[in-house]
Amino acid sequence: MNGALTDEVLTGLPGVTDWQLVRGGARDALLVAGPPPDARVPAGTDHDDARAASRAADAGDAAVRDADPAALPALMRQLDETALLTIARVLDRTRLFRAAGRPATEEVLGALAVAPRHAWIVRRWLRTLTAEGRLRRDPATGRHHSLVVPDRRDHARALRELDGACRGLGYPAAMTRFFRAAAERLPLLLQDRTSLQEVLFPDGETDTARGNYRDSVPSRWANHAAASLIADEARRRTAPAPLRVLEAGAGVGGTTGTVLEALADTPVDYLFTDVSPFFLRAARDVFGDRPGLRHALFDIQADPLAQGLEPESQDVVLAANVLHNARHAGRALAALRELLAPGGLLVLVESCREHYQALTSMYLLMSPAPGEQDWFTDLRAGQDRVFLTAGEWTRHLDASGFDPLPVLPHEAHPLAAAAGQRVVAGRVRTRGARPDPGRVRAALADRLPPAHPLPRIHPVDDIIRPTDPTGAPC
Missing domain, CATH: 3.30.300 (GMP Synthetase; Chain A, domain 3)
Incomplete structure (x- = not known):
């Protein structure tokens, strides 16, 4: 072909x-x-956008005023530490590392009977443990050895203490139960003998995931900052027509509610989309018949025009915790830019650093579909990683025809280092041929x-x- x-x-x-x-x-x-x-305009040199970004940062800070920023890095590390202990325990149960064993990566994958689509996660485990000094790799042979295995009691204690860490980070109790359940079923999840969706959405309920994307401290900050940018966009417009907003991959609506609240007095044509009818049904239950809110199926991997959307038909495109799933970030951004009117605004919420906790839980939702030949074909190709850094997102925005806004929160902010959840925005560039x-x-x-x-x-x-x-x- x-x-x-x-x-x-x-x-x-x-x-x-x-x-x-x-x-x-x-x-x-x-x-x-x-x-x-x-000429390329450096991020933040548009004075209106720079002021909007400053107000968005203030909105994020106000949303998490009840949290102690200084405590967040230690709490995130506690979640990561629990994941590292869980990974080491799972690897130890293969017995490959005992008696001075030196298995190759393929031997580890075979012993765990990992489904091919999840093999990247185990490769990520091995690299992570090596980087943390809990495993050694012979550069000459590529074989692994000297796994540091935690005591069973230490691991059990870490799982019990997840409650306190999750509470401090604003996660609902259901999210703690999810982390534990995923850790307990990890070998089965890797083998595709059970699915993480069953753990995350028990009996079809979305409360656990919604609490994660809405209530946790990092998500609250990012959601309110993103909502502030979009509300500012509504205020700066002079046209009497409703603000046209496309939310791509809206999922459980964790960001949607905050944005709709910020736009409460603004006439909107708000198109809530996702690739799954499951989330569209859930959104109708949660948001009801809010004026101006519509729902539609939309796949970020496919051509938007072939899905019934028109060029230059949106004033704002919002994509919260979804665009990292795009097989090619540049293609996805270019396609979204074509949907935006001249000078339109794109707002992304993205995790821009890896958390080890995801290696034992949410990463299982990010593997390629069974039988899918290609995974990421952009700058992540062959790297066994999902998330782009803030700098990589900014570079992709610029390459795709956007003038980037300042990334929020700024690098020195405690949440930027601790959580890595960032708001990355760009305005459609109107100059250049x-x-x-x-x-x-x-x-x-x-x-x-x-x-x-x-x-x-x-x-x-x-x-x-x-x-x-x-x-x-x-």
């Missing part, structure tokens, strides 16, 4: 100085870039056999390619 999209065919397209073919899904995508804009997708499409049609499907064309300002571990382009 893709054999005709060769370098020879893709080189020299009109107005295109660089390109990247992104494979995957029902239809390939082609990112095309022209000459770079004459990107390649015309119509001209590119017409040129491709002339070069390809008549029956060959054309890729979806996404004009961008720059192409970001994967790098190998040394930083060299792949």
Whole structure:
């Protein structure tokens, strides 16, 4: 199917100085870039946006005034420590590390009978334990040895003390039970003999997940900061029409409620979307018939236009804790930019650092689907990681045609270091000449056999390619 999209065919397209073919899904995508804009505006140099970002940071701080910021790093570390102990116990039960054993990674995967789609998690375990000094790896052979195994009583005590740490971080009691249940079922979860959805959504209830994404200290801060940015966007508009907001991957609506509260007096056309009908039904139960609120299925991996959305049809796009799932972040951002009106605002809420607790719980929701051949095809390709750093998100926004706003909370803020949950926003860049997708499409049609499907064309300002571990382009 893709054999005709060769370098020879893709080189020299009109107005295109660089390109990247992104494979995957029902239809390939082609990112095309022209000459770079004459100047890039550094984040925060737009005075209105800088003031809006400052107000958003104040809103985040006000939302967590009942929490002690100085205590947060120790509480997060306690969750991470419990996960490290759990991982070591699971690995020890394979008996591969006993009696001076030196297993290779594939032997560990085999002993745990890990489903292929979850193998990346175990590879991540091994690297993490090595980085923490609890496992050693022979660089010459790649074999692992000298696993530090916690005492059973120490592990049990750590699981009991999760309650206090979770309370301090604002997690509901149900989230503590979820962490424990996931730890207890970890071998079965890795084997796909049970699913994490059954643990996170018991009897179809969404309270546990909603409490995580709505009530925890990091989520409260980020949700209120994001809501402040969107409310500011409503205030700065002069048009009498409703503010058009698309929330992509809204899930349990943990961010939605805060945003709707901030827009309480604003006429809105708010489109709540998710890839799963389950979440749309739950949202109708939670938010009822709020004026201006609509619901629709939407998949961030697929072409938005093919899903019934129109170019330049949104004033704001919100994506909270979802865009890290995009197989290619640059393609997803470029597609969302095309939905935004000129000068429109994109607001992301993203975890920008890894927490070990996720290695024993939420990461199991992020593995590729059974039988899926490709996983991440952007700069994360081959790296066994999900989350992008704040700097990587900012770079992707810039490359996709956005002027980035300051990332919130700022680097020196206790929550930035402790939780890593950040608000990353960008405004659609209105200057610079990107390649015309119509001209590119017409040129491709002339070069390809008549029956060959054309890729979806996404004009961008720059192409970001994967790098190998040394930083060299792949």
